[in-house]
Amino acid sequence: MSNTTRVLLAFVVAVLAVTLSSAAAAQNRTHTLARTPVVSDSAATSAAEAERAPVDAGRAQDEAAGDRGSDEAAGGRTNDEGGADSPSSGRVTQARPRGTASQDDPYLDKQRLTPVLAVERALKGFVDFLLPAAIALAGVGVLVMAIIQLLKDLAPSRRWYQSVWFGWYLRQVVADVVKEPVTLSSDDKRLYPEQLRCRIIRLAAAGDAKALFALPVEKFVGQLGAAAQTVLDDPGGDNEGLFLVLAKDARDDDVKRVLGKLEGVDSESVEDRRKNLTEARSRLFNQIQRTLDAIQIAMGASWTRALKWTAFALGFAFILTGVKNFVPGAIQGPKGWMIWGVLSAVGGFVAPVARDLVAALQSIRNVGK
Numbered sequence: 001m002s003n004t005t006r007v008l009l010a011f012v013v014a015v016l017a018v019t020l021s022s023a024a025a026a027q028n029r030t031h032t033l034a035r036t037p038v039v040s041d042s043a044a045t046s047a048a049e050a051e052r053a054p055v056d057a058g059r060a061q062d063e064a065a066g067d068r069g070s071d072e073a074a075g076g077r078t079n080d081e082g083g084a085d086s087p088s089s090g091r092v093t094q095a096r097p098r099g100t101a102s103q104d105d106p107y108l109d110k111q112r113l114t115p116v117l118a119v120e121r122a123l124k125g126f127v128d129f130l131l132p133a134a135i136a137l138a139g140v141g142v143l144v145m146a147i148i149q150l151l152k153d154l155a156p157s158r159r160w161y162q163s164v165w166f167g168w169y170l171r172q173v174v175a176d177v178v179k180e181p182v183t184l185s186s187d188d189k190r191l192y193p194e195q196l197r198c199r200i201i202r203l204a205a206a207g208d209a210k211a212l213f214a215l216p217v218e219k220f221v222g223q224l225g226a227a228a229q230t231v232l233d234d235p236g237g238d239n240e241g242l243f244l245v246l247a248k249d250a251r252d253d254d255v256k257r258v259l260g261k262l263e264g265v266d267s268e269s270v271e272d273r274r275k276n277l278t279e280a281r282s283r284l285f286n287q288i289q290r291t292l293d294a295i296q297i298a299m300g301a302s303w304t305r306a307l308k309w310t311a312f313a314l315g316f317a318f319i320l321t322g323v324k325n326f327v328p329g330a331i332q333g334p335k336g337w338m339i340w341g342v343l344s345a346v347g348g349f350v351a352p353v354a355r356d357l358v359a360a361l362q363s364i365r366n367v368g369k
Contacts (some may be wrong), residue, residue: 027194127361134358137315141351144314148307158303161213165302166213169295170196173245190241199242203227217303221296228288232281235259250287254280315348 151157170193178191189195204223205212212223228246235243235258247255254261257280265273323330323340331340 047121059067094367123364127364131358131361134361137347137351138358139317140315140347141311141353143318144351146309147314148310158216159210161297161303161306162217162220163209163213165299167197169298170245173248176247177244188241190238191244192241196242196245199238200224200227203230203242215295217300220299221292224295225289225292228292232258232285232288246288246291247284249291250284254283258284311347311352312345315351316344317348319344319347319351 172192174193174196201207201209204227208259212220215223227242231239231243231246240259243259244255253262257265257277268276318342323344330335
């Protein structure tokens with residue numbers, strides 16, 4: 001996974017985490033207000049009736065003195081009602097329903113909170129839906145990476161690949177050099193790709209091709225640099241073809257001057273001749289270094305691309321083969337093959353980075369807890 005992808009993924013996770021935290025905080029504030037006890041209007045009315053109850057009982061006793069039992073019963077009922085509704089009776093008052101807002105904080109209105117809560121619920125549902133698939137792809141990715149590492153360690157895959165790639169590179173460069181020959185003609189054997197390859201192997205690794213091409217890209221180019229220095233010190237003879245290939249982007253006058261084939265040099269003074277030769281060698285050295293840097297970049301990028309395509313192919317094969325063999329009836333007809341082919345291709349592409357995806361989804365899932 002590249003640094004740019006990791007930064008973008010971290011930014012998306014951070015935004016989702018902040019959104020989920022805000023929703024959770026708002027929901028907690030709503031629950032706190034919902035649990036605050038308030039006195040309802042019915043309780044206040046009952047308290048007022050309880051205060052008037054003794055007066056009503058006295059009037060009833062004066063007006064109906066002949067029926068004291070009835071008046072006492074009426075007074076008892078009134079006292080019972082007053083005691084039941086009295087604020088000091090110890091009863092728990094009715095709580096305000098959840099989702100309603102107080103006058104002091106109108107921004108906790110249920111209608112205002114509905115979009116935020118909906119986003120939170122949708123995000124959690126999306127994570128719960130995607131997390132099992134991400135975990136499965138992470139398992140496929142671990143298996144794919146293990147097989148690739150096994151191939152790199154036990155099989156000479158790097159040696160094969162770099163040998164083939166470098167042979168292709170030499171053929172491309174020689175084709176460009178012979179289009180505009182500087183000192184050698186196109187039929188000169190010193191410009192044949194196979195002759196150049198053997199010369200490089202002899203100068204860089206004492207003729208051991210297996211050891212040279214099995215090196216990592218950085219060390220391989222370092223050995224090419226050592227061979228290039230030898231060629232620059234002695235550019236003539238058998239090294240002339242390799243010198244022209246390494247200095248393919250240099251100035252023709254500098255190449256001819258170093259090779260001793262530049263016309264008009266005899267008319268220069270000895271001091272000017274020495275100065276111009278030193279400057280030409282310096283420019284050629286810098287140009288050869290840039291050529292080696294280009295080889296390192298191109299070969300490293302090609303090797304990384306080959307590993308990615310191998311991981312994609314293995315992931316695709318594992319998913320499609322697993323569904324075919326262990327999920328009977330999942331693939332039916334050409335349409336089923338097409339659907340599972342597309343899903344396997346997506347899975348093979350995502351599998352190598354699925355571990356980072358699982359970590360991101362789990363962090364989102366744990367934000368609101």
